[in-house]
Every structure is written in structure tokens, then in C-alpha cells.
Amino acid sequence: MSVIYNEQNSTITLNTENTSYQMKIGPYGFLLHTYYGPKISGDASVSIVYRDHGFSPNPHDAGRCRDVSADTIPLEYPCEAAGDFRAPALSITADDGTFMADMRYHSHRILQGKYSLEGLPAVYGTDEEAQTLEVTLKDRFSDIFVTLQYGVFPELDVITRAARIENRTAQKIIVKNAASASLDILSGEWDLIHFSGRHAGERTFERVSLSQREELVGTRRGVSSHHQNSFVIIAERNADERYGQCYGMNLLYSGSFSCNAGADAFGSVRAVMGIQPEHFDYPLEPEEIFQAPEIALAYSENGLGSLSRIYHRLIADHVCRGPWKNRPRPVLINNWEATGPYFDGEMIISIAKKAAELGVDMMVLDDGWFGKRDDDYSGLGDWYVNTKKLGCTMGELADQIRSLGMKFGIWIEPEMVNEDSDLYREHPDWALQIPGRDPVLGRSQLVLDFSREEVVDRILDDICKVLDECKADYVKMDMNRPLVDVYSHGSSTQSRGKLQYKYVLGVYRFMEKLLERYPDLLLEGCSSGGGRFDAGMMYYTPQIWCSDNTDAIDRIRIQYGTSFGYPIRTMGAHVSACPNYDTWRSTPINTRAVVAMEGTFGYELDLNHLSDEEKEEVRQQIITFRKYSSLLHNGLYYRLTDVMKNTKEAAWMMVSEDQSEALLNIVVLDVTGNRPERYIRLDGLDRNASYRDTETGIIYPANVLMTTGITIPRVKMSGHDWVRGASLYEAFQIHLEKVDQK
Numbered sequence: 001m002s003v004i005y006n007e008q009n010s011t012i013t014l015n016t017e018n019t020s021y022q023m024k025i026g027p028y029g030f031l032l033h034t035y036y037g038p039k040i041s042g043d044a045s046v047s048i049v050y051r052d053h054g055f056s057p058n059p060h061d062a063g064r065c066r067d068v069s070a071d072t073i074p075l076e077y078p079c080e081a082a083g084d085f086r087a088p089a090l091s092i093t094a095d096d097g098t099f100m101a102d103m104r105y106h107s108h109r110i111l112q113g114k115y116s117l118e119g120l121p122a123v124y125g126t127d128e129e130a131q132t133l134e135v136t137l138k139d140r141f142s143d144i145f146v147t148l149q150y151g152v153f154p155e156l157d158v159i160t161r162a163a164r165i166e167n168r169t170a171q172k173i174i175v176k177n178a179a180s181a182s183l184d185i186l187s188g189e190w191d192l193i194h195f196s197g198r199h200a201g202e203r204t205f206e207r208v209s210l211s212q213r214e215e216l217v218g219t220r221r222g223v224s225s226h227h228q229n230s231f232v233i234i235a236e237r238n239a240d241e242r243y244g245q246c247y248g249m250n251l252l253y254s255g256s257f258s259c260n261a262g263a264d265a266f267g268s269v270r271a272v273m274g275i276q277p278e279h280f281d282y283p284l285e286p287e288e289i290f291q292a293p294e295i296a297l298a299y300s301e302n303g304l305g306s307l308s309r310i311y312h313r314l315i316a317d318h319v320c321r322g323p324w325k326n327r328p329r330p331v332l333i334n335n336w337e338a339t340g341p342y343f344d345g346e347m348i349i350s351i352a353k354k355a356a357e358l359g360v361d362m363m364v365l366d367d368g369w370f371g372k373r374d375d376d377y378s379g380l381g382d383w384y385v386n387t388k389k390l391g392c393t394m395g396e397l398a399d400q401i402r403s404l405g406m407k408f409g410i411w412i413e414p415e416m417v418n419e420d421s422d423l424y425r426e427h428p429d430w431a432l433q434i435p436g437r438d439p440v441l442g443r444s445q446l447v448l449d450f451s452r453e454e455v456v457d458r459i460l461d462d463i464c465k466v467l468d469e470c471k472a473d474y475v476k477m478d479m480n481r482p483l484v485d486v487y488s489h490g491s492s493t494q495s496r497g498k499l500q501y502k503y504v505l506g507v508y509r510f511m512e513k514l515l516e517r518y519p520d521l522l523l524e525g526c527s528s529g530g531g532r533f534d535a536g537m538m539y540y541t542p543q544i545w546c547s548d549n550t551d552a553i554d555r556i557r558i559q560y561g562t563s564f565g566y567p568i569r570t571m572g573a574h575v576s577a578c579p580n581y582d583t584w585r586s587t588p589i590n591t592r593a594v595v596a597m598e599g600t601f602g603y604e605l606d607l608n609h610l611s612d613e614e615k616e617e618v619r620q621q622i623i624t625f626r627k628y629s630s631l632l633h634n635g636l637y638y639r640l641t642d643v644m645k646n647t648k649e650a651a652w653m654m655v656s657e658d659q660s661e662a663l664l665n666i667v668v669l670d671v672t673g674n675r676p677e678r679y680i681r682l683d684g685l686d687r688n689a690s691y692r693d694t695e696t697g698i699i700y701p702a703n704v705l706m707t708t709g710i711t712i713p714r715v716k717m718s719g720h721d722w723v724r725g726a727s728l729y730e731a732f733q734i735h736l737e738k739v740d741q742k
């Protein structure tokens with residue numbers, strides 16, 4: 001039993017293999033959050049101090065007792081109307097703006113298996129793998145109910161949370177804020193780690209100390225965004241890769257979100273995460289229900305590395321679905337950086353031919369194959385093939401690619417429309433735009449109203465016709481602008497929050513239907529690179545283009561940040577041409593490949609333009625990727641250097657689950673004369689064993705590798721006896737195999 005209700009002390013404890021999470025039905029029916037940390041038995045509420053905290057308000061039902069205040073006790077789902085002035089999880093008003101919803105414990109039930117959420121992504125598991133707890137709270141004075149949903153995955157050390165708000169009153173209410181989870185931590189010094197950035201610079205690791213000031217991360221853009229990621233960590237001040245306590249909060253939602261974290265006046269820390277409340281104001285009619293998206297919580301006392309590995313496993317095995325979640329991913333080549341939208345069929349075939357010759361598995365035709373799309377000012381929405389440009393039908397192009405022994409895939413951007421398109425001329429009211437006002441443009445395009453089923457259905461139908469024709473093996477689904485003019489011509493409410501939420505559900509519905517129709521399709525997410533890289537999308541797209549920035553050195557930092565919350569097999573990563581189109585930096589093609597192998601691996605250039613030597617390298621890279629693909633994508637992932645602080649080298653490694661082999665990756669970021677030796681300390685090996693470098697034959701005791709470390713290789717120069725130090729941006733992959741010798 002992973003969920004235990006103790007009637008005697010009114011506690012409900014959720015146990016995983018290494019953690020316990022506890023709540024308690026406390027004084028006056030407040031649902032207290034008593035504990036989340038290493039496994040316990042017993043009642044953790046002994047650590048809660050009830051006393052009159054100078055002028056913190058008290059519930060009326062406490063009468064003359066001033067010891068209990070919602071403002072100072074740790075709560076499971078804090079709400080404003082109870083007199084808690086810290087960041088609320090729930091905030092509801094009547095239609096006239098009067099605050100309501102002072103939520104107290106009402107009932108609970110424990111169910112075998114994991115709950116699912118209609119229309120929303122959710123972590124899944126069998127009845128043996130998970131249990132569900134539902135705790136229902138009720139407003140003291142009305143029939144507003146909130147059901148807190150918990151999924152407990154003992155083996156994964158993960159607890160999921162979500163919340164369902166039900167209006168059983170006779171009046172409309174306005175849900176101003178309904179977070180997915182709130183976490184109160186009673187003691188300690190904590191930091192917030194979040195992953196901020198920009199287009200071409202996504203998910204940069206940032207760490208701020210939490211103090212008596214609220215830190216707010218999130219986005220108002222209607223998508224999970226380049227600018228903040230919907231994964232955060234609350235880490236003890238001294239926690240690092242290997243040591244210290246940390247909590248992860250990973251939201252499975254692809255729209256605007258926020259996480260508010262800070263300490264209160266008495267030192268306890270609160271983190272509240274969910275849909276971004278600022279634009280929310282969700283009207284809930286009598287009998288209507290609002291379902292808040294799911295969040296996956298995890299705790300580790302062994303540092304950030306171990307927390308990340310919990311999420312890697314969770315997302316790979318219990319969020320990603322379909323046949324591709326465990327299949328080796330095809331090595332693909334995409335024409336975007338080679339051609340932009342300026343191509344014809346012959347150019348595509350020529351790129352594909354060379355790629356096939358060198359061993360690439362799949363050709364992906366990016367933006368520009370449809371409607372009038374010779375630049376990015378027109379054509380979106382017109383999902384019919386531009387046969388004039390291709391010089392053939394999509395079916396014929398696909399046949400030609402397949403005759404080279406390759407699979408075939410195409411790019412789409414279903415949520416968008418250009419004003420210069422037949423679709424827009426036919427249905428201007430299908431775009432999100434406010435009557436009487438000019439809509440804001442983004443890349444000269446408007447957003448289609450995916451809150452409307454008929455819009456989703458029409459786009460899906462049009463795209464399916466093309467997919468049927470070319471029998472696509474793969475689709476790259478892009479989304480290249482945020483939501484601004486949120487107004488729906490097909491809705492009775494213009495609540496921005498409700499429409500944005502319904503929009504996100506419309507996107508999920510589109511992908512669900514697409515996958516239902518083509519169950520074997522490999523769907524890759526994308527949003528101007530990594531602008532919608534979130535766990536919600538991963539329920540549909542087992543890989544997501546990580547960033548439009550394909551510069552290997554920038555990518556190291558982007559993929560480093562991404563690796564905290566997501567497994568590397570979800571990160572779309574390609575080798576592109578040099579100098580890099582964005583940074584104008586040149587790096588060796590081997591380095592670009594080593595970095596792309598910390599992802600799904602593929603190419604994004606015209607291989608015809610490489611030297612013969614480089615072409616041979618590409619052939620070898622693909623062989624290497626195939627050889628190690630299981631280790632790369634199924635192995636346990638260890639960050640070995642802090643790339644935000646260590647500017648000399650970056651290193652990471654993958655270790656097979658049985659610890660029999662490992663792949664160490666090093667990229668040199670800085671060089672200097674007569675360089676002191678630099679040692680990289682390894683991680684995750686079997687300490688009682690030794691490992692052989694399969695190339696040099698050198699045998700290392702594991703403890704030496706993990707304590708002293710391994711030096712950055714020196715390179716034997718061909719045709720000489722000389723050995724040189726590693727050069728700038730040079731990369732190394734060292735494969736280690738466990739040997740019997742100790």
C-alpha cells in the first residue's frame with residue numbers, strides 16, 4: 001500500500017520507495033501539508049508549531065483561540081479566502097468580485113491505479129505501478145468543491161498532483177487561480193533553480209536564493225515558451241549534483257504557467273505552480289468543472305543528478321507513449337538549414353541521395369512544400385502540396401526518397417495561418433483576433449482558434465490528406481508565435497484564461513487524433529526551436545527540437561539546462577554546417593556529432609557540400625551512433641561538469657543500467673599553453689569493478705575514475721610520433737567496458 005490513511009491521527013501518507021509525502025486533516029478541517037522527504041512512519045505534524053503569530057488572522061470558527069492561522073501553517077492547497085496571505089493555490093470570487101472559497105477537508109478516497117485527465121496529458125502507469133488518492137475539500141459556506149488528485153508511483157519515487165474545481169452552486173463563479181500544486185517546506189535555506197532563456201538560447205540554468213520575497217517564473221505567452229521552462233527545482237542551498245536535498249516540479253502543460261516561490265515571514269518556504277493566474281479569470285457556470293493540469297513532483301536527498309534521473313525515467317517510460325518511446329530513433333536529415341523554403345524537388349532528392357549513401361535513415365522536408373510558401377509571409381493554413389515547386393506530387397517525392405532506402409517525413413505548423421492564404425480569405429473568423437482591432441503579427445502570421453473543434457478538424461483533415469498521400473513516417477509539428485489577440489468568434493465567453501486553456505486542449509486534441517489515425521507516426525515537437533519543450537508535449541511527441549541554435553558550443557549549455565528535467569532521448573539535436581549560421585562559429589564536425597548524440601541525433605545541412613574526409617566522418621558517426629544508441633538513449637545520464645561555471649571543458653556520460661558499460665563525452669572549451677592536466681571525475685560506475693577504455697585498452701579501477709578522474713586525452717598526430725594536447729572545441733568519446741579485474 002503506497003497510500004495510507006491513519007484514522008487515529010488523521011494523516012494520509014503517500015509512500016514511494018525512498019520518500020514519504022504526508023498531509024493531515026488538521027484543526028478546523030484545514031488540510032495540512034506535514035511532510036515531504038526521506039521515508040518516515042508516524043505523524044510528521046509534530047513539527048508544526050501552533051502559536052499566535054503577531055496579527056496573522058485566525059479563522060472565525062476558532063473563536064477566541066489565536067493559535068491557528070492559515071497564514072502560518074503548512075497547507076496542501078492554500079486559498080486566499082482562508083486568511084493566508086502567502087502565494088495562494090486557489091483563488092475564487094463570486095461574479096461580483098467577492099472573495100469566496102475557504103476550503104476545508106470534506107472526504108477522501110484511495111483507488112488502485114493512476115487517474116487520467118480528460119483531454120490533458122498525464123503520467124500513466126498500470127494498476128500495479130500506481131495508486132491514486134483523491135481528497136475533496138469544500139468551501140465552508142458554499143458548494144464549491146476542490147478535489148486534489150494524487151498519483152503515487154512507488155518505484156519511480158514520483159508523486160503527481162492535479163486539482164479539479166467543481167461549481168455546485170447555483171451561481172457563476174470566477175476561478176482566478178487554480179494551481180496544480182503547492183509545496184510548503186517548514187525549515188531550511190532553499191534556492192529556486194529555473195531554466196530561462198530566449199529563442200536560440202533556451203533553458204539556461206539559473207539559481208536564485210529564496211528569501212522573504214516572492215520569486216516568480218513563468219510566461220504569459222500562451223505557450224510554455226523559450227523564456228521560462230515549466231520545470232523548476234527547489235534545492236537546498238548547498239545541494240549540488242551529488243549531494244543535498246532537492247524537490248522537482250514538472251508541469252505537464254503547454255500553455256502559460258507560473259511558479260511562485262519564496263519564504264514567508266517565519267522562514268518556511270512555499271512554491272506554487274500551475275497555470276499562470278494573471279490572465280486566468282476562468283468563469284465556471286453552475287455544474288461546470290475546471291480541471292487543472294498535472295504536475296509531477298519528485299524529491300531526492302542525493303543531489304540534482306539523482307533528481308534528474310528520476311525525471312528521465314518518468315518521462316521516458318510514463319509520459320512518452322506509442323511505439324517510438326522505446327524504439328531507437330532514426331538518424332534523420334532535415335533540409336531547413338540547407339535550403340530554407342527556397343528549394344525544389346531536385347534539391348531535396350540531391351540532399352537525400354548523399355545522406356542515404358552515408359547511412360542516414362530518414363529525409364525530412366521542412367517548411368515550404370505547401371500553398372504559396374516561397375518565403376515566410378504567406379501560405380500557412382493552405383495544407384495542399386505545391387507540386388509546381390516540388391516538380392512532382394508529395395507521393396512521388398516520397399517514393400523517390402523511399403527508393404533510396406530512406407524513410408520520409410514532413411514539417412507542419414497546424415496552429416497558424418497567414419493573412420495571405422486561401423484559408424484566411426475563406427475563414428478570417430478562424431484566427432484569434434479582436435473585432436475592430438488590428439491583430440498583432442508574429443513572423444507575419446496569426447494563430448488559428450484551436451479552442452474551436454471545427455477549426456482543429458478542418459486543419460487535421462487537410463493535413464491528413466497529404467500524410468495519406470506520402471505515407472509519412474514522421475511529422476515535425478512546429479508553432480512559431482505566441483498568443484496575443486485572444487478572442488474567439490466561436491465562443492460565448494471571451495475570458496482570456498478560458499480560451500487559452502481551451503486552445504491548449506485543442507492542440508492536444510489535434511495531436512491525439514493525429515496519433516490515433518497514424519499510430520506508428522514519429523511526431524517531433526518544435527516551436528521556433530525549443531519554445532514548447534515541456535512534459536505535456538512529450539505525452540504526444542517523444543522528441544522535441546531542442547533549439548534553432550545548432551552551434552555545438554551553445555548547444556552544450558542548452559542541452560545541459562534541458563537535461564535537468566528531461567531525458568536526452570527527447571532532445572532533437574542535429575549536426576549542422578559551419579561556420580554556424582547564427583553564431584558564425586566553427587567547430588570540428590566530430591564535436592558537432594558528439595553534442596548531437598546527447599540528443600536524438602541527425603543532420604541539418606547539405607552533405608554534398610562536405611569534403612570527402614568529412615563525408616567519411618559522417619559515415620563513421622552514424623555507425624558510432626547506432627553502436628551506442630541503446631547506451632545513449634537508455635543509459636543513466638550523468639552531468640560531470642557545471643557548464644555554467646566551468647568554462648574550460650564540458651563533460652557528461654551515460655552508464656548502462658547494469659553498469660557494464662559507459663560512454664564518456666568531453667568537449668574542450670578553452671586551451672592554454674603548457675596546460676595543467678585536467679581531470680574529469682566520472683560517476684555512476686560500479687565502484688567494485690574496473691573499466692577498460694575499449695580504444696586504448698587501458699584499465700582503470702572504477703574508484704580511480706570516480707575519485708581522481710580521467711585526464712582529457714592527448715592526441716597522437718598522424719604520421720608523427722608527436723602527441724599534442726587537445727585543441728579548442730575538440731571533442732572526445734571514451735567507451736568504457738566493465739572488466740572482471742578489480
Ligand code: GLA
Nearest residue numbers: 336366367526527528529548
Ligand atoms: C522554426 C523551426 C525551424 C524550422 C522553421 C521553418 O523556426 O524551429 O526548425 O522548421 O521554423 O519555418
